Amino acid sequence: MAGLQGRRALVTGAGSGIGVAMSLRLARDGAAVMCADINEDAARRTAAQVAEAGGFAEAVRLDVTSEDEVRDVIERTIVAFGGLDVLMNNAGIAGGDWERTVAVNLTGVYYGLVHAAQAMALRGGGSIVNTASVAGLVGLAGMQPPAADAPPPSSGYVAAKHGVVGMTKQFALAYAGRGVRVNAICPGYIDTPLIAGVTSVEAGRAFLESLHPMGRLGRAEEVAAAAAFLASDDASFITGTTLTVDGGYTAR
Numbered sequence: 001m002a003g004l005q006g007r008r009a010l011v012t013g014a015g016s017g018i019g020v021a022m023s024l025r026l027a028r029d030g031a032a033v034m035c036a037d038i039n040e041d042a043a044r045r046t047a048a049q050v051a052e053a054g055g056f057a058e059a060v061r062l063d064v065t066s067e068d069e070v071r072d073v074i075e076r077t078i079v080a081f082g083g084l085d086v087l088m089n090n091a092g093i094a095g096g097d098w099e100r101t102v103a104v105n106l107t108g109v110y111y112g113l114v115h116a117a118q119a120m121a122l123r124g125g126g127s128i129v130n131t132a133s134v135a136g137l138v139g140l141a142g143m144q145p146p147a148a149d150a151p152p153p154s155s156g157y158v159a160a161k162h163g164v165v166g167m168t169k170q171f172a173l174a175y176a177g178r179g180v181r182v183n184a185i186c187p188g189y190i191d192t193p194l195i196a197g198v199t200s201v202e203a204g205r206a207f208l209e210s211l212h213p214m215g216r217l218g219r220a221e222e223v224a225a226a227a228a229f230l231a232s233d234d235a236s237f238i239t240g241t242t243l244t245v246d247g248g249y250t251a252r
């Protein structure tokens with residue numbers, strides 16, 4: 001299938017995990033891909049992987065917490081590729097303090113929405129896919145009971161991801177009449193470097209696997225497939241929704 005033939009895409013957080021899989025998948029489906037990451041070397045490695053697989057990609061450094069950088073990279077993508085049809089608003093962190101977590105996972109996604117939606121609407125439309133999480137729909141279970149004298153772990157992450165789900169709906173409504181679709185994917189735990197601190201310990205991996213009725217972690221490619229669907233014309237009447245890719249995590 002080449003459901004994104006001729007499309008121009010920007011992927012944030014393209015240097016690792018889900019962003020790598022998204023870049024490869026979008027390119028395989030026919031899109032030119034701008035791989036953006038705060039780690040420029042990692043973005044370049046992803047672009048090289050895309051090229052090795054027969055696709056077309058460029059790489060750029062981007063810190064999504066800088067509104068100026070987000071605006072510049074969107075403009076640069078439009079200049080390089082002649083337009084922007086798809087944004088994978090995907091960069092994210094786990095385990096930072098409240099301010100940093102919200103800056104990357106919520107404000108960074110907001111900047112992408114603001115500037116990509118406007119640019120797309122001016123050029124006839126496009127599709128934005130925000131990477132939220134099951135943590136955008138429900139709270140997260142911990143391996144240990146929460147400490148009595150500290151805030152619950154992952155509070156900032158859960159708040160930011162719920163915010164991403166909310167922004168997805170608000171931007172979808174605002175741009176529904178201007179040709180820009182805005183959706184979110186909500187992955188369960190996906191086997192990427194983001195959660196390596198837990199999965200590198202056998203008990204941690206087993207705990208995370210046990211949270212999913214399918215009894216395993218997800219693969220980045222499985223998330224990328226759902227995101228590519230939402231970005232494509234197969235999802236032409238879908239906007240403002242969340243698509244869980246979670247092995248049944250939120251079904252119980």
Ligand SMILES: NC(=O)c1ccc[n+]([C@@H]2O[C@H](COP(=O)([O-])OP(=O)(O)OC[C@H]3O[C@@H](n4cnc5c(N)ncnc54)[C@H](O)[C@@H]3O)[C@@H](O)[C@H]2O)c1
Pocket residue numbers: 012013014015016017018019036037038039042062063064065090091092093094104108131132133134186187188189190191192193194195
């Ligand atoms: N892995 C999971 O279990 C899981 C589950 C649900 C949602 N998610 C979400 O998926 C997205 C991708 O996660 P992943 O698992 O691929 O993580 P990852 O750590 O493998 O990759 C994240 C990438 O984002 C980049 N990044 C971090 N801060 C950035 C910034 N300020 N600007 C630009 N790039 C930045 C990193 O350099 C890295 O390359 C995140 O939004 C994450 O919250 C992951």
